[in-house]
Amino acid sequence: MANERHTLTALVDNEAGVLARVVGLFSGRGYNIESLTVGEVDPAERTSRITVVTSGPPAVIEQIEAQLKRLVPVHAVTNWTFATDGVEREMALVKVAGSDRSAAKQMAAKLGARVLDDRGQATVFELTDAPANIGSFIEAMRPLGLCDVSRTGVAAISRDPG
Amino acid sequence: MSQSDTLTAQAKPETVSLTGAEIVVRALKDQGVTHIFGYPGGAVLPIYDALFADNGITHVLVRHEQGATHAAEGYARSTGKPGVVLVTSGPGATNAVTGMTDALMDSIPLVVLTGQVATHLIGTDAFQEADTVGITRACTKHNWLVRDANDLSRTLHEAFQIATTGRPGPVVIDIPKDVQFKTGEYLTPEQVRHRTFRPKTEPEAASILRAVEMMAAAKRPIFYTGGGLINSGPQASAALRELAALTGFPVTSTLMGLGAFPASSPQWLGMLGMHGTYEANHAMHDCDLMICLGARFDDRVTGRIDKFSPGSKKIHLDIDASQINKVVRVDLGIVADAGKAIAEMVKLWKAKDKKADAAALKDWWAQIDRWRARRSLAYEASDALIKPQYAIDRLYALTRGRDVYITTEVGQHQMWAAQRFKFEEPNRWMTSGGLGTMGYGLPAAVGVQMAHRDALVIDIAGEASVQMTMQEMSTAVQYNLPIKIFILNNEYMGMVRQWQQLLHGGRYSHSYSEALPDFVKMAEAFGCLGLRASKPSELDAKIQEMIDSPKAVLFDCRVDATENCYPMIPSGAAHNEMILSALSDASVSDEGKMLV
Ligand SMILES: Cc1ncc(C[n+]2csc(CCOP(=O)(O)OP(=O)(O)O)c2C)c(N)n1
Ligand SMILES: [Mg+2]
Numbered sequence: 022m023a024n025e026r027h028t029l030t031a032l033v034d035n036e037a038g039v040l041a042r043v044v045g046l047f048s049g050r051g052y053n054i055e056s057l058t059v060g061e062v063d064p065a066e067r068t069s070r071i072t073v074v075t076s077g078p079p080a081v082i083e084q085i086e087a088q089l090k091r092l093v094p095v096h097a098v099t100n101w102t103f104a105t106d107g108v109e110r111e112m113a114l115v116k117v118a119g120s121d122r123s124a125a126k127q128m129a130a131k132l133g134a135r136v137l138d139d140r141g142q143a144t145v146f147e148l149t150d151a152p153a154n155i156g157s158f159i160e161a162m163r164p165l166g167l168c169d170v171s172r173t174g175v176a177a178i179s180r181d182p183g
Numbered sequence: 184m185s186q187s188d189t190l191t192a193q194a195k196p197e198t199v200s201l202t203g204a205e206i207v208v209r210a211l212k213d214q215g216v217t218h219i220f221g222y223p224g225g226a227v228l229p230i231y232d233a234l235f236a237d238n239g240i241t242h243v244l245v246r247h248e249q250g251a252t253h254a255a256e257g258y259a260r261s262t263g264k265p266g267v268v269l270v271t272s273g274p275g276a277t278n279a280v281t282g283m284t285d286a287l288m289d290s291i292p293l294v295v296l297t298g299q300v301a302t303h304l305i306g307t308d309a310f311q312e313a314d315t316v317g318i319t320r321a322c323t324k325h326n327w328l329v330r331d332a333n334d335l336s337r338t339l340h341e342a343f344q345i346a347t348t349g350r351p352g353p354v355v356i357d358i359p360k361d362v363q364f365k366t367g368e369y370l371t372p373e374q375v376r377h378r379t380f381r382p383k384t385e386p387e388a389a390s391i392l393r394a395v396e397m398m399a400a401a402k403r404p405i406f407y408t409g410g411g412l413i414n415s416g417p418q419a420s421a422a423l424r425e426l427a428a429l430t431g432f433p434v435t436s437t438l439m440g441l442g443a444f445p446a447s448s449p450q451w452l453g454m455l456g457m458h459g460t461y462e463a464n465h466a467m468h469d470c471d472l473m474i475c476l477g478a479r480f481d482d483r484v485t486g487r488i489d490k491f492s493p494g495s496k497k498i499h500l501d502i503d504a505s506q507i508n509k510v511v512r513v514d515l516g517i518v519a520d521a522g523k524a525i526a527e528m529v530k531l532w533k534a535k536d537k538k539a540d541a542a543a544l545k546d547w548w549a550q551i552d553r554w555r556a557r558r559s560l561a562y563e564a565s566d567a568l569i570k571p572q573y574a575i576d577r578l579y580a581l582t583r584g585r586d587v588y589i590t591t592e593v594g595q596h597q598m599w600a601a602q603r604f605k606f607e608e609p610n611r612w613m614t615s616g617g618l619g620t621m622g623y624g625l626p627a628a629v630g631v632q633m634a635h636r637d638a639l640v641i642d643i644a645g646e647a648s649v650q651m652t653m654q655e656m657s658t659a660v661q662y663n664l665p666i667k668i669f670i671l672n673n674e675y676m677g678m679v680r681q682w683q684q685l686l687h688g689g690r691y692s693h694s695y696s697e698a699l700p701d702f703v704k705m706a707e708a709f710g711c712l713g714l715r716a717s718k719p720s721e722l723d724a725k726i727q728e729m730i731d732s733p734k735a736v737l738f739d740c741r742v743d744a745t746e747n748c749y750p751m752i753p754s755g756a757a758h759n760e761m762i763l764s765a766l767s768d769a770s771v772s773d774e775g776k777m778l779v
Pocket of ligand 2: 645
């Protein structure tokens, strides 16, 4: 079966070791992690959201979801990829060097990135977009002097109020 | 309060202040704990002090922490209560890891308390420091490091809740030594409830209805039952018996589920899987409806997956949602407690006045009888040598009618015991299924006998396995536990030798049990009775002597060294490709050799 790319978000108790449990589940059972982000969502409730982008055949994705739900500090797991009601974003910092960086700046403007720093021998662009668009942006910068990339990983959330 | 709501939001109830160590003992007692299996050390001395001051709990001093975990497993599986273990930090905790993993694989509820170095020393490579929660994260259902005495009682109560509800499993509570000394507030079990942990146990009515309809329509059905029925409690076995009686369907079981259905029933096909009966495996292969109740399609059961029961519809009942569609895609998944769900099926079958397809079932049973006629458990008898199968048969015959509990080690003897010892009730059969841990049986027998003082508790053992934990004989002697260790001594790691013979060209690499101890003298050195039988003619009298002895007994039963355990589905083969007699190298694919 063909691999599919899915974004899973888990609402977890913000307690010691919870990230290790989630990561250990992936490494222990041989699942893929393409990107991982963690952040507190509610300090009063002490909950965090862990967003994992993974890929695998549908049956494996289904197992990952079920295995995640089995962890005691995991309250809920959502799989956004098939749901039309989820949105996901990633932020990337992309560094381009070279004596003439005007082509890179033009391309960046066209693709919606902004110049974050341009004071030295390199220009740092910032782009917040869907992960696939971030990938395209990086590819576009490659022939134009790309020298470094830092990506945050994906943050995802549902659109409905509940 | 990082884990749960204490039900104290509005009215603050009365609480008492105790030291951490006192909180541990009080919480255990409030949880109904009567026995703990443990071994002391520096990091748990305050808890041992609290146990010294309080005689409400029987502490069983083992000889190795692995023994404590297996004893607790045996205790748990034979009583339905959680097993409790207390060990020190560092080596105490690491020695307990095998038993935790064993309990995780076989879904046995264990609460393991480990000492830890004082909180200010954590992370400094202090004496006997180990990252216990890190090490045990992958081999527990959940674990905690408790840094504040005020969190201790809540964590302990939550630990019991998590270990025993939903799919049972082992949990670890790591308690630094300073936390054991400090005082904290004690909350009772009633004041604590985990914030989110609520396993689903009630079946959905629609699923039960669909299951009952599928069963009524089936022409070649089979109940494939497992350890979940034992974990669910005796009412699950009772419900299964009723459902089987109502439908007339054949029943098979995994290694872990033996006893849930009576072996004396004409509907019993015997165990299935790698060393299961011909009729059970063929019925699994050819059925048109497989009703899996509390089992998990383990590779030892399914054989080759792409040839597994190709023509059947499948129902899978499991309390753990992640088991459904994990290995085999099923047509109907039911996430619920086995006892509740089967009872609902019984109710609905009766209420809807369902009838099984009698004509189809008659043909199905006729087919099953043809498979049975192959007599797949038959073996060649001998007057000169004790055949291991014969030894099990005699052990069974001579212990009939008694209050018997059987534990095993791992290997051929385990499979012969599973094939031949007939269990009529649940909780009578303790074996290491998922992990296959040699050394499980002897300490497990200690745990079983601790809970059932007057029962006849027998560890059916191999001479290699028993050497892994034989120091627990000393524990048995200390607590006057008359366990019987019945060794099928074939002078080989028989199961390894069998695989080497069948799959590795007879190259017996390091599988001969050389330099064996004299087991009779060893028994005497421990203060047990040592017995030996080498000829079939003397076996019965010696077994009787073992049964009659009020002492712990080590029985060295010298059996045919090169007997193989059949039938067998070689790795990589399907249920209908069983080997009934000696097989040659050529019959196992290279792909099959890759599988364990
Ligand atoms: C702790 C552990 N180590 C290794 C194994 C692999 N293993 C499985 S069966 C077996 C041989 C067991 O020999 P014995 O106890 O004499 O039993 P027999 O097969 O001869 O009945 C071995 C080494 C295991 N299951 N457990
Ligand atoms: Mg042996």
